[in-house]
Amino acid sequence: MRKLIVSSEKCVGCRACSLACPEDYIKIEEAESEISVEFPPGCDMQCTKCVDICPTHALTLTNDTPEKKSVKLWFEMAECEACGRFFAPKMMLKYIIRRLEDTGLADEKIAWLMLCPTCRHSISH
Amino acid sequence: MKRLLLIRAERCIRCRACEVACAREHGGQSRITVVETECIAWPVSCRHCKVAPCIHVCYREAIRYDERDMVIIDENLCTGCGLCELACPFGAITMVEKQKPSKCDGCQHLVLDGKTPICALTCPSGAIVYESIEAYEKQTRISFFSPVR
Amino acid sequence: MKTGSKSKVICPFCGAGCAFFIVTKGNSLNIEYISDHPVALGALCPKGNSSISIVKHPDRLKHPLVKKGNEWIELPWNDALNLAAEKLLDIKKRYGADSVGFLASARATNEEIYLFQKLARLFGSPHIDHCARLCHAPSLVALKDMLGSGAMTNPISDLANSDCIFVLGSNFAETHPVVSRWVWDAKDRGAVVIVADPRRTITTRIADLHLQLRSGSDPYLLYAMMKVIVDRGLCDYQFVRERTEGFDDLYRWLHSFDLKEAVEFTGLSEREIVAAACHYAEAYSAALIYCMGITQHRNGTENVRACANLALLCGKVGAPGSGIFPLRGQNNVQGACDMGALADYLPGYADASNHMELKKLSRVWEKSDLPLGPGYTVTEMTNASLNGKIKAMVILGENPVVSDPEASGVKKALEKLEFLLVIDLFMTETARYADILLPAACWAEKEGSYTNTERRVQWSEKALDPDGDAKPDLWIIGELGKRLKIWGYTPRPDEVLREINRVVPQYGGITPERLRLSKNGLIWPCQNESHPGTPILHQSGRFKFHTPQFAIEDKGKIGKNNIFKLITGRLVVHYNSGSMSRRLSELFPYEPIASVSINPEDAAALGLKNGDEVKLIGESGEGIFQIRLDVSVPPKTLFLPFHFPGVNDVVTVGLDTSSRTPGFKDAECRLEVV
Numbered sequence: 001m002r003k004l005i006v007s008s009e010k011c012v013g014c015r016a017c018s019l020a021c022p023e024d025y026i027k028i029e030e031a032e033s034e035i036s037v038e039f040p041p042g043c044d045m046q047c048t049k050c051v052d053i054c055p056t057h058a059l060t061l062t063n064d065t066p067e068k069k070s071v072k073l074w075f076e077m078a079e080c081e082a083c084g085r086f087f088a089p090k091m092m093l094k095y096i097i098r099r100l101e102d103t104g105l106a107d108e109k110i111a112w113l114m115l116c117p118t119c120r121h122s123i124s125h
Numbered sequence: 126m127k128r129l130l131l132i133r134a135e136r137c138i139r140c141r142a143c144e145v146a147c148a149r150e151h152g153g154q155s156r157i158t159v160v161e162t163e164c165i166a167w168p169v170s171c172r173h174c175k176v177a178p179c180i181h182v183c184y185r186e187a188i189r190y191d192e193r194d195m196v197i198i199d200e201n202l203c204t205g206c207g208l209c210e211l212a213c214p215f216g217a218i219t220m221v222e223k224q225k226p227s228k229c230d231g232c233q234h235l236v237l238d239g240k241t242p243i244c245a246l247t248c249p250s251g252a253i254v255y256e257s258i259e260a261y262e263k264q265t266r267i268s269f270f271s272p273v274r
Numbered sequence: 275m276k277t278g279s280k281s282k283v284i285c286p287f288c289g290a291g292c293a294f295f296i297v298t299k300g301n302s303l304n305i306e307y308i309s310d311h312p313v314a315l316g317a318l319c320p321k322g323n324s325s326i327s328i329v330k331h332p333d334r335l336k337h338p339l340v341k342k343g344n345e346w347i348e349l350p351w352n353d354a355l356n357l358a359a360e361k362l363l364d365i366k367k368r369y370g371a372d373s374v375g376f377l378a379s380a381r382a383t384n385e386e387i388y389l390f391q392k393l394a395r396l397f398g399s400p401h402i403d404h405c406a407r408l409c410h411a412p413s414l415v416a417l418k419d420m421l422g423s424g425a426m427t428n429p430i431s432d433l434a435n436s437d438c439i440f441v442l443g444s445n446f447a448e449t450h451p452v453v454s455r456w457v458w459d460a461k462d463r464g465a466v467v468i469v470a471d472p473r474r475t476i477t478t479r480i481a482d483l484h485l486q487l488r489s490g491s492d493p494y495l496l497y498a499m500m501k502v503i504v505d506r507g508l509c510d511y512q513f514v515r516e517r518t519e520g521f522d523d524l525y526r527w528l529h530s531f532d533l534k535e536a537v538e539f540t541g542l543s544e545r546e547i548v549a550a551a552c553h554y555a556e557a558y559s560a561a562l563i564y565c566m567g568i569t570q571h572r573n574g575t576e577n578v579r580a581c582a583n584l585a586l587l588c589g590k591v592g593a594p595g596s597g598i599f600p601l602r603g604q605n606n607v608q609g610a611c612d613m614g615a616l617a618d619y620l621p622g623y624a625d626a627s628n629h630m631e632l633k634k635l636s637r638v639w640e641k642s643d644l645p646l647g648p649g650y651t652v653t654e655m656t657n658a659s660l661n662g663k664i665k666a667m668v669i670l671g672e673n674p675v676v677s678d679p680e681a682s683g684v685k686k687a688l689e690k691l692e693f694l695l696v697i698d699l700f701m702t703e704t705a706r707y708a709d710i711l712l713p714a715a716c717w718a719e720k721e722g723s724y725t726n727t728e729r730r731v732q733w734s735e736k737a738l739d740p741d742g743d744a745k746p747d748l749w750i751i752g753e754l755g756k757r758l759k760i761w762g763y764t765p766r767p768d769e770v771l772r773e774i775n776r777v778v779p780q781y782g783g784i785t786p787e788r789l790r791l792s793k794n795g796l797i798w799p800c801q802n803e804s805h806p807g808t809p810i811l812h813q814s815g816r817f818k819f820h821t822p823q824f825a826i827e828d829k830g831k832i833g834k835n836n837i838f839k840l841i842t843g844r845l846v847v848h849y850n851s852g853s854m855s856r857r858l859s860e861l862f863p864y865e866p867i868a869s870v871s872i873n874p875e876d877a878a879a880l881g882l883k884n885g886d887e888v889k890l891i892g893e894s895g896e897g898i899f900q901i902r903l904d905v906s907v908p909p910k911t912l913f914l915p916f917h918f919p920g921v922n923d924v925v926t927v928g929l930d931t932s933s934r935t936p937g938f939k940d941a942e943c944r945l946e947v948v
Contacts, residue, residue: 096211
């Protein structure tokens, strides 16, 4: 049994690890304006799929003894400026800004980021 | 001369033939959406941007340009993180069942057979055109020079 | 029938007549587009794109059914057909053959429709009609009279050659989407597009000039334009002199026509009308597109005559880009008219009340004493049932409970019949009233020819066999005819088409061989086997002006006591009575219910918000609908799509005297907040 360590600063609340885990150990829960990702304290499998797949390298597996309790991270969802729907964790949007900043795509035109993908279709927004 | 999906938005009559055809071609999920406002309508699909935010945001480099310079998502490399859906300024990517990205790929499977993307094939008003810029400009010039009498 | 291969079919929906391949692979069907097809360059609207989902739809009728009490019992074909024939012969014996009414389908093949009207007439009944009565019968009457032919004069693609396109009472971007391309191509060359419609629609977006006239005031607009054209000397005098008769009478009439009064009645400005008139008259080539907004009035035939008068006055007929374009609604309504499935016409538009014509037909059909027309029309048949004159009906693929006005009366009429035989794909709202219901094969499961709105006759191939026991209409009609002792044998499509070649002069050279070999069908008139067909009509010949006779009945009720003008019309994702489109998951989610569109100001005055329910009360029926606020609807006007049962319950209107078409667009109703 290996210890699973998650960095609450690095995790952005995407679902990649949850989708990757073949045993469905990582659980996503959607509430009204929040989303939670629950990580088990340890993993009895041999693979490193979750660690490999994380975009921000937020997960580590060590040979130490796991903690007793699972870790649940909560993410505030961003509200679409046009329709008010909660559409993405704010952390994910911040991550995207960081990635696009490096490329020069993020300037004042980034206003579209605070719209949900559906509202982005409409030119009036 | 590379052919692109050109949109003549003024011709869009919001009939949604493109949505129906695209959905039929892609297992029930349309990758094109017709947007309508009070005075105009037009079909929205991946713009295959020359500088594509989705490509930059994908940390696995699962999104790349193909020989036609169209933006294609490699399903095998994709992790289902959903970052590309949020990075697209046009909302052209949809995470289906929250895990698989669905986006116009310029009907790669048809084009490899020498055929035309399905939205361009079916658009009744000619709002979606699959043509190279050069050929399209030539058509426009011909139109311009055979005007009404 | 082929498996794992492709068959060329004609789309089962509207009159545009688009063609595509159905590709069969095992049990699945797919569509392949025909990018050089002349009507739409292979394009298909959302309905055409979804059409293949009709074929294996779970609601498809699979076995003959007979009604016992409140239940349907399955019967083998032989029993069902024998029973139907027995009932019909019994009614004929007791009440006479003319107590049976026949409604043909405007979407069956030419061969099937021809055989059906032959069955009706050989049975002895003059009462054979179909849904063209509800839409373009005024065109048949008016254009045939003035121009010699009641059909569209130029191909759809020819619109791209027009320098001015004048659209009246047509929302083609919604009803015939593929027409839009050609209109835009014309516009790209600099053509001027003028659209006259009381509403703002998807089509008015294409217009350079939108004449938002008062509903029903079209003849005033047209004659005002003609007066302007005559006063400014913009007529095509050479054309008028060499190719027409009756100009003097029209000229005199126009002289005493009060322009100012007419302009005021239309609600337009004189400037707009003058602009429209000058553009149309001065264009080198000009097209006049019209549809239900012109025909579905108590003045429907007069309205069409006014359109033809304008076109003749300006010489805009009989040349590329110049023509009259009545857009036909069903994939074979043109064929149904050509085949004479009409109360007043025999095949080929011979007069059904003319003894000589009946004698000629008698000789071909080898039966004397054919019934003298005119017979009852669609709406007259149901009225006649209420009056006890019609005791039985045979309805082939029509849904009058949804598409006829005064639908509540239609339901009573069908209930009152002693016997009702319905042949259809689905348990439609009309099929529920049947005593015997026979399952028909759909368009992909049979072969035959269809005639589109361009007069283009095209052969549609059989792609696959029907599931269950559904049979092509041709077989059903043939077998019924055998048991009615009308003929001894059920013909194949080729054989029927060959008879059509002999009987319908316009189809003289449209033989099965030529059709199968032709890439894009043959356009009638095509009198003999060496004739190439006639894409553009009226390139020669003389035409007749018509001296107007119309009066608009304005009861002045609109606006008071919450009386609204009620316009019914179409939506692009639905098709006519909705029996197909309301069943397709690709289509109906876009428009799942009939919402009534109301102007936001009218809604506010009544304290209504989007989604509120209202009751619409017509003279003989009412219904409850959800409202939708819509700025494109003029004040004191409501718009309802007619693709849903219950809409036509609210519509009670009079008939046009010449064509007996109901004036749907004249409807009014009272609105009550629920």
